[in-house]
Amino acid sequence: MQMLPPGFELHTSKVAAVHPVKLGAVAVVMSRADGSVFQLDVLRRSEGDGAIAQSSGCSVFAVNGGTGASATSEPDGLAAMALARTLGAAEAAGMPALALLTHGERALRNPAGAFRVVR
Numbered sequence: 001m002q003m004l005p006p007g008f009e010l011h012t013s014k015v016a017a018v019h020p021v022k023l024g025a026v027a028v029v030m031s032r033a034d035g036s037v038f039q040l041d042v043l044r045r046s047e048g049d050g051a052i053a054q055s056s057g058c059s060v061f062a063v064n065g066g067t068g069a070s071a072t073s074e075p076d077g078l079a080a081m082a083l084a085r086t087l088g089a090a091e092a093a094g095m096p097a098l099a100l101l102t103h104g105e106r107a108l109r110n111p112a113g114a115f116r117v118v119r
Contacts, residue, residue, distance in 0.1 A: 001018050003086060003095070004086070010083050011079045019117055023106060023109075023110050024099075024106040025043045026042040027041055038064070039116060039118040040062060041115060042087065043100050043102060044057065044098075044102045045059045051103070052081065053080045058087050059102070060087075062076055063115055065116070
């Protein structure tokens with residue numbers, strides 16, 4: 001994801017690292033203004049998947065150890081929305097589709113759910 005170099009700003013956070021596709025998702029590590037980090041996962045879009053934000057082809061999720069019922073902080077959620085907008089612009093400009101799974105497919109294929117790159 002060349003459009004997301006380290007230091008790229010998404011709302012009030014910055015991209016710290018973008019991991020290659022693993023277990024059907026791209027993990028994007030974000031750095032908050034205070035230096036703490038959080039993880040956003042990019043998966044293939046699927047309607048009704050509970051994503052924080054979506055582009056035409058991708059869904060963006062916060063990786064916070066929850067089951068989908070945990071609240072995401074507003075700044076982290078706004079960063080997820082900014083990431084989806086950035087992905088949408090790249091898709092519109094012709095970015096090739098990544099080999100991603102939907103949220104449901106990933107859960108079925110990887111029931112242990114070890115998706116965190118940030119501890």
